[in-house]
Amino acid sequence: MFIHSVYFWLARPESDEDRAALKAGLESLRGVEAIQAAQIGTAAATRRPVIDHSYDFALLLTFADEATHDIYQEHPIHLAFVDSCKHLWNRVQIYDVEVK
Amino acid sequence: MFIHSVYFWLARPESDEDRAALKAGLESLRGVEAIQAAQIGTAAATRRPVIDHSYDFALLLTFADEATHDIYQEHPIHLAFVDSCKHLWNRVQIYDVEVK
Numbered sequence: 001m002f003i004h005s006v007y008f009w010l011a012r013p014e015s016d017e018d019r020a021a022l023k024a025g026l027e028s029l030r031g032v033e034a035i036q037a038a039q040i041g042t043a044a045a046t047r048r049p050v051i052d053h054s055y056d057f058a059l060l061l062t063f064a065d066e067a068t069h070d071i072y073q074e075h076p077i078h079l080a081f082v083d084s085c086k087h088l089w090n091r092v093q094i095y096d097v098e099v100k
Numbered sequence: 101m102f103i104h105s106v107y108f109w110l111a112r113p114e115s116d117e118d119r120a121a122l123k124a125g126l127e128s129l130r131g132v133e134a135i136q137a138a139q140i141g142t143a144a145a146t147r148r149p150v151i152d153h154s155y156d157f158a159l160l161l162t163f164a165d166e167a168t169h170d171i172y173q174e175h176p177i178h179l180a181f182v183d184s185c186k187h188l189w190n191r192v193q194i195y196d197v198e199v200k
Contacts, residue, residue, distance in 0.1 A: 002144060003160060005105060007195060044102060044166055044196035051194040058197040060103060060160075066144055094151040095107060096144035097158040 025085035
């Protein structure tokens with residue numbers, strides 16, 4: 001199992017329009033059939049020094065393996081998402097986890 | 101749904117013994133019944149500037165909601181894990197995600 005976690009920081013967090021557009025873009029990714037499970041969320045209310053709650057959206061995608069994740073990276077739906085939404089964020093942080 | 105993602109950096113990454121001890125400690129957390137799903141893994145082979153692959157272990161826990169996550173935080177198995185393993189890491193980074 002391969003888990004691809006992506007955290008997004010909006011370039012204009014004050015814009016409800018940008019927030020809605022990124023949310024819609026993230027939702028569109030569910031159309032990629034290589035994805036086993038997709039979770040889209042926002043920072044929870046928990047607060048401790050070790051918790052980073054500064055991001056605007058989290059995308060957690062589960063794939064069967066790295067090869068299937070690679071298919072997602074090149075999938076037209078993913079490429080269209082990056083193309084149409086990349087102006088909305090100013091930071092992205094990714095953690096790719098190989099689950100044993 | 102509430103996803104609690106924790107990334108651990110070993111204080112002595114060169115120690116196979118410490119690595120095995122932290123892995124065993126993480127595995128012990130599966131005994132907490134409040135957890136809906138537990139994934140334990142390591143950094144995948146993917147390499148891009150936006151990917152942080154510097155951590156030694158990832159722990160991804162799924163809970164029904166934040167209240168159930170709070171039960172886990174105070175659970176004796178979790179407290180015993182922190183107590184017996186905290187000397188093994190020198191950095192922990194957490195992302196708590198509220199999935200809508």
